Amino acid sequence: MQDNPLFSANWALTSVVFLCLVIAAFFWSFERRHASTKVITLIATMAALAGVGRVPFAMIPGVQPTTFLVMITGYVFGSRAGFMVGALAALVSNFFLGQGPWTPWQMFTWGMSGFTAALLAGKDKKFKRRSFIILAAFWGYLFGWIMNIWHWVGFIYPLTWETFLATYLASFPFDTLHAVGNATFSLLFGKTFYNILERFRKKCSVTLSDLHSMDRSK
Amino acid sequence: MKDAFSTYHPAVNFCYFTLVLLFSMFFMHPVCLGLSLSCAFGYSVYLNGGKALRFNLYYLLPLLLVAALVNPAFNHEGATILAYLRSGNPLTLESIAYGLAAAVMLAAVICWFSCYNAVMTTDKFVYLFGRVIPALSLILSMTLRFVPRFKAQIKVVSDAQKCVGRDVATGSLRQRARHGLTILSIMITWSLENAIETADSMKSRGYGLPGRTAFAIYRFDRRDKRAFLFLALCGGYIITGWAFGGLYWRYFPTLKGAGPELYSVSLYLCYLALCIAPVVLNIREDRKWKAIQSGI
Known part of the structure; x- marks a missing residue:
């Protein structure tokens, strides 16, 4: 077993490098699109809101509005914006709460929560309240599960099923808190925030198409 | 320093x-x-x-x-x-x-x-990566700037709500939650309006036009x-x-x-x-x- 190169590999480092590559791929695809000023300010605003929302809740384990805000952004503005807002919210809030090897993991996980919320939205763009709440609660658990992998490969040496299960059992109460928090935020604020963001999205697109028609009339 | x-x-x-x-x-x-x-x-x-x-x-x-x-x-x-x-x-x-x-x-x-x-x-x-990833480093610096700005604004909003009797610190739990929700939705609307204004302002100042350089105080000596x-x-x-x-x-x-x-x-x-x-x-x-x- 000792001679197995998989066993002796530095999994903590390997996984971080892999995650950084995934995040970099998303960022690069965003960078190449030459986003308009509206998209840039929108992403910065939502990322700041989601990041700020995390700080006052830092004392309560698990409960914070960040996941909800990231998901609703992804739901209204699409998968790419959702990922960007999630990744940036993690990065920016960690400037206040402390950067570390967990930063790429949080960036990836929150980014993916925004990404999947966009997949739920589909084409008709109506607010599917029940499915949104279920997805938000599910992400409460999934967030913990993905972060557990970091904890597992980073701290605990024998990577066996035994230690794996022990890690997941230990985090279960916190994940449940996170899931309940997400569901509550979605229940209370879901519809309101959806309306506000949707109105803003329409406002943006109206201004943009006005500009286009002006360009054409020239 | x-x-x-x-x-x-x-x-x-x-x-x-x-x-x-x-x-x-x-x-x-x-x-x-x-x-x-x-x-x-x-x-x-x-x-x-x-x-x-x-x-x-x-x-x-x-x-x-x-x-x-x-x-x-x-x-x-x-x-x-x-x-x-x-x-x-x-x-x-x-x-x-x-x-x-x-x-x-x-x-x-x-x-x-x-x-x-x-x-x-x-x-x-931003100085180091501004040329490689211009949009991203701009978003990052804007986000970091928005954080203290939003903190200041949320205080302004909640103070104003306090004046019209919608204080988050008084009333029953239900009323408090409703006031908190009002403040949050005002806050998010304000910040999105702020985003539109910032975007228009950036556009009118020529963001994204070719041939623009950024000022930096650093020198490689x-x-x-x-x-x-x-x-x-x-x-x-x-x-x-x-x-x-x-x-x-x-x-x-x-x-x-x-x-x-x-x-x-x-x-x-x-x-x-x-x-x-x-x-x-x-x-x-x-x-x-x-x-x-x-x-x-």
């Missing part, structure tokens, strides 16, 4: 932290870990003063202890058996050593990151060249040494690795020189400053 290393060119700062962080994560040799942690600890205390000391004692020390204790509880490999746990599994010297090493590695990385946060301010980051050369030499020597097994260390089944041979010691010294460089720079700067002062 008091820190002399921060006055170097951002590229030097960034390369330094990349090198030190990577080395700290890669080299599990006990000597390297000890050097890295002690230098990172010293520099973070130099940079952040008592705050860093408190953080390190209250947060890092328990983390270190927990990580060091958890590992031998789950890990039963290694040849030197010290005792048997109640579950019948052996407690080995090697698993304790590995747990300690992993904990020290993590603590060193966190310490280095706290130094990184103090030295590599966002303007330096002779001092930075020397620092760069030092980084390249140290980094190169350490990496070659590592490739030739000069920093080899294994934890299982028995503790074994590169010992105190001349070659390995030269590598340790080189690593020490790299890790302690910012502190040395600061001490030298302080001396120079004092010497000039006493000259007057």
Whole structure:
């Protein structure tokens, strides 16, 4: 077993490098699109809101509005914006709460929560309240599960099923808190925030198409 | 700023932290870990003063202890058996050593990151990466600027709501929650309106037009060249040494690795020189400053 190169590999480092590559791929695809000023300010605003929302809740384990805000952004503005807002919210809030090897993991996980919320939205763009709440609660658990992998490969040496299960059992109460928090935020604020963001999205697109028609009339 | 290393060119700062962080994560040799942690600890205390000391004692020390204790509880490999746990599994010297090493590695990385946060301010980051990833670095600096702005605005909004009797601190729980919701939705609407205005303002000032340059106050001078050369030499020597097994260390089944041979010691010294460089720079700067002062 000792001679197995998989066993002796530095999994903590390997996984971080892999995650950084995934995040970099998303960022690069965003960078190449030459986003308009509206998209840039929108992403910065939502990322700041989601990041700020995390700080006052830092004392309560698990409960914070960040996941909800990231998901609703992804739901209204699409998968790419959702990922960007999630990744940036993690990065920016960690400037206040402390950067570390967990930063790429949080960036990836929150980014993916925004990404999947966009997949739920589909084409008709109506607010599917029940499915949104279920997805938000599910992400409460999934967030913990993905972060557990970091904890597992980073701290605990024998990577066996035994230690794996022990890690997941230990985090279960916190994940449940996170899931309940997400569901509550979605229940209370879901519809309101959806309306506000949707109105803003329409406002943006109206201004943009006005500009286009002006360009054409020239 | 008091820190002399921060006055170097951002590229030097960034390369330094990349090198030190990577080395700290890669080299599990006990000597390297000890050097890295002690230098990172010293520099973070130099940079952040008592705050860093408190953080390190209250947060890092328990983390270190927990990580060091958890590992031998789950890990039963290694040849030197010290005792048997109640579950019948052996407690080995090697698993304790590995747990300690992993904990020290993590603590060193966190310490280095706290130094990184103090030295590599966002303007330096944007300056370095502004040309490679212009949109992203702009978003990052805007987000960081919005955070204090939103904090100030939420106070303004809640004060205004207080004046019309919608205070979050009074009334029944239900009323309070409703007032909180009102404040939040006002806040989010305000910040999105603010985003539209910022976007229009940026557009009218020619964002994204070709041929525009950014102002930066940084200059790559002779001092930075020397620092760069030092980084390249140290980094190169350490990496070659590592490739030739000069920093080899294994934890299982028995503790074994590169010992105190001349070659390995030269590598340790080189690593020490790299890790302690910012502190040395600061001490030298302080001396120079004092010497000039006493000259007057």
